[in-house]
Amino acid sequence: MRLLWILALAISIISCKSKAEIEMEQYYNRGEILYTQYCSNCHQADGKGLGLLYPPLDKSDFMEKNLDEVLCIMRNGKSTPTVVNGKTYEQPMQGVTALTDLDIAEIATYIYNTWDHKRGIVKVDEVSAKMNSCKSE
Numbered sequence: 001m002r003l004l005w006i007l008a009l010a011i012s013i014i015s016c017k018s019k020a021e022i023e024m025e026q027y028y029n030r031g032e033i034l035y036t037q038y039c040s041n042c043h044q045a046d047g048k049g050l051g052l053l054y055p056p057l058d059k060s061d062f063m064e065k066n067l068d069e070v071l072c073i074m075r076n077g078k079s080t081p082t083v084v085n086g087k088t089y090e091q092p093m094q095g096v097t098a099l100t101d102l103d104i105a106e107i108a109t110y111i112y113n114t115w116d117h118k119r120g121i122v123k124v125d126e127v128s129a130k131m132n133s134c135k136s137e
């Protein structure tokens with residue numbers, strides 16, 4: 001009996017997650033679902049994009065340098081050429097206007113912590129603070 005109790009205690013300690021970890025997991029998991037729904041058609045499930053039509057997200061110097069702009073692009077789209085890893089992409093991207101600030105935060109958390117990126121959580125208040133200053137392109 002005592003052994004079982006110790007075992008149960010050990011398991012609960014090992015699986016104990018901090019509030020921040022749980023929040024990260026929630027953002028990330030919802031972000032993955034939204035990414036699959038709204039973005040993977042073009043950028044692909046593996047984030048590699050498609051030729052010179054759709055730029056990659058798995059490795060993207062553009063993403064690394066322009067978090068604020070990426071948040072805006074998700075909702076507002078982008079119609080000027082974009083240079084990603086030295087290649088120029090000329091096709092415009094249409095924004096997904098239905099995305100809420102929380103959706104954008106979750107998708108950003110997913111794409112910025114998958115593949116080559118390890119930025120950490122992008123929270124909804126950060127997104128809300130930035131969405132007002134999006135430039136229209």
Ligand code: HEC
Nearest residue numbers: 038039042055056060062063078079080081082091092093
């Ligand atoms: C219909 C196809 C399509 C969909 C859907 C789409 N994109 Fe894009 N995306 C593009 C194209 C094309 C560009 C290049 C735009 C330009 O250069 O003007 C782009 C550019 C980008 C960029 C900047 C370039 C880079 O590779 O770093 C990011 C980041 C991005 N998209 C993320 C997303 C996210 C996140 C979603 C889902 C919310 C999404 N896109 C949905 C086609 C798409």
